[in-house]
Amino acid sequence: MDNTPPIPVAEPVNRPTTPLPPSPALEQDPGTFAPGELPLTDQAALKAPPMIEVEGINLFYGTKQALYDINLTVRRNTVMALIGPSGCGKSTLLRSINRMNDLIDGVRIEGRVTVAGEDIYAPGVDVISLRKRMGMVFQKSNPFPKSIYENVAYGLRIQGVKDRAIVDEAVERSLIGAGLWDEVKDRLHDSGLGLSGGQQQRLCIARALAVKPDVILMDEPCSALDPLATGRIEELIFELKRDYTIVIVTHNMQQAARVSDYTAFFWMGKLVEVGLTEKLFTNPRERMTEDYISGRFG
């Protein structure tokens, strides 16, 4: 690498006081490794079993190929950020993890995606129960035109949960977990559409949390929000990391640097580099990564 100084990583807003997983030993040279393979010296890696394993994924929209041989591992209770310029396939990969791409006509996928040891593209897999284990938060917040309570309770209701006490408890827990409880606890039965943009996005997060998923997939959750709201959601992600595995697609490199443990850089459907966030941003391996991070293109 040449001697350009590392990109100054902005201090994250309001780091929580609870201890985070121990940062890996950076003194040890991780050595060279193929994209997708994480350093074995990573303490977190040793402790955290793999949650999502993407192996050799090629995705086609009709005849046009969108993803080229992607190999990626996401460890349990970590945050993986997918960064890259527009149209490079980050959202497509994200949607492949909970099989939302099945909804688009003409999509063909080759390769394997394993979630908690189970191949999700195997024939006979129940897509509905798969999606119940993964929460998804979209770029533009999309609360249902129902009350706040009903929004959060939706996931439980479609599973047939009727017990009022259970639903109440889940709604409260999720809203607290999403950091929205104090603001809405007096107006749970008002329409969800009456909230501000940031609150709506947190409502969508609460909605995803209510069914206690294993994984939360976030597709540019803060791109439509102001910095204050963005900061609150980033705080949230720190706290959620303790109980959930999170994959977040973001356009905003600084956000990726603030929020994630691991970052994967995509370019034109190919995975260029993946590694520990601190390392990728301070001392990236690939020239292209460094150019992107320093703003030379994209």
Add this chain to the structure above:
Amino acid sequence: MAGIREWWRRGSALIWLSGSALALSILMITGLVGYIAAKGLGFFWPHELVQIQTPEGAVLGQITGREEAHGETPAKVQFRVGNRDLYGQDYRWVGAEAMATASRPNDAVLIERLEYGAFIGRIQSLQRQGTTQATGWAALDQARTLIHETELLRERIRTIETRDTAKLNRRVEELHKERRKAEAAGRSTEGMDAREAELNKAFEALQQRLETLRSEAQALTVTLASVDGQTKEVPLSEILRIVPSNAMGTVGKTGVYLARLWEFLVDDPRESNTEGGIFPAIFGTVMMVLIMSILVVPLGVLAALFLREYARQGVLVRLVRISVNNLAGVPSIVFGVFGLGFFVYTLGGSLDAIFFKDKLPTPTFGTGGILWASLTLALLTVPVVIVATEEALSSVPRSLREASLALGATKWQTMWKVVIPGAMPGILTGLVLAMARGAGEVAPLMLTGVVKLAPAMPLDTSFPFLHLDRKFMHLGFHIYDVGFQSPNSEAAKPMVFMTALLLLLVVLVLNLAALRLRQKLRARAGGSSF
């Protein structure tokens, strides 16, 4: 030239053009409604009674029209003289020069009767059991007081004739059915004879009561005198209202007006639909529209749901969509013919053969009825609902569907819990359009179940309460019938306008109800675009 081009470019021309178009449309609508209202609402006002002297004799009546002089024919004035039983016709044209002798006698009355329409003249005397009780003004006053009693009497007679007799008849019929069943099964019919005797006795008692009441009703009579000296004795119980128009102030006249309006809305028709009220027609129209809506909305919504959400979008689906849209252009009488052939004869005939065998050859469902009429109209309006629902479904944003699916909902759950509630305002728009179209169509109804005078209403107190096999009356058909099929077209003219106004009102009320519902749903859904 440049000035004009500049003016055109500035766009003021478009503002004027669009403004005038809107103004013209509003003018046409208000003109239509206003004209109908003016012609119709004036019908109930008790106009003054004018007496004039013509070369042929005196004429007493209400002025209902004027005609200007044209060339040789002199100016004329039309009088409503009533007294159809004495004169043979209700209306008369009189030369305008006779108006010079016009006077407004205070004791002239217009009497609304059960038979032969209105009587215009004077009350000569009041008799009880043949002996004269009062004459002249006193007779008028007494008659106006006593009329309330006779009204009650009339009501009681009617109740016995209709409700009580009908009840007894039903019980006799049930007994007969039981008897037939018992005989067929070989059981004894002992107790039944006693019951039949009891019922017959009750019947006789009822008849007796009826006789007494009837003779009581005939006791009080009034002698009416027309302006040319003819007299007629009429029992007071056959008189509905005495209106001494010239002796009444505005308050009194308003009272009469409101009473007549009320009667128009809640009473049954008389004199082959040219008098009385049109309540059965209002009821029939509303009921038919409601049944039609109940049938068309699920059918249309489910069809649109399949077309838009489940069917694979290809050539076949496009063909189906085109056909559905074209169905909206088929003339309504064609639907009527289809309804007659398929619903009435085929379906109705089969229903009769299976369920109502013992009533054959009298058809129950094998003839026109409110069910078949509503079904025919539902078929007529289904394209409207399908198109509106499809639009509404596609206006539900994809993001909401994705959110639901990402939470692990099945497509069916997403449809039921997110998409359809979100599309509700649009579906209701479709309902409003369907109701507006359906309430106005008359041609298909004429073939499938509407009648001039229905003996009973489709909804009443006898089990099973909702009689879908009964024929019904309809406001639209009533207009046609009263306007063109009535024996007395002059008397019927104001009725036509009034019924048209009422039809407009009924459709307006139904639409407003649906629109209000849509507004509430829209507010709850946070403002969807449709």
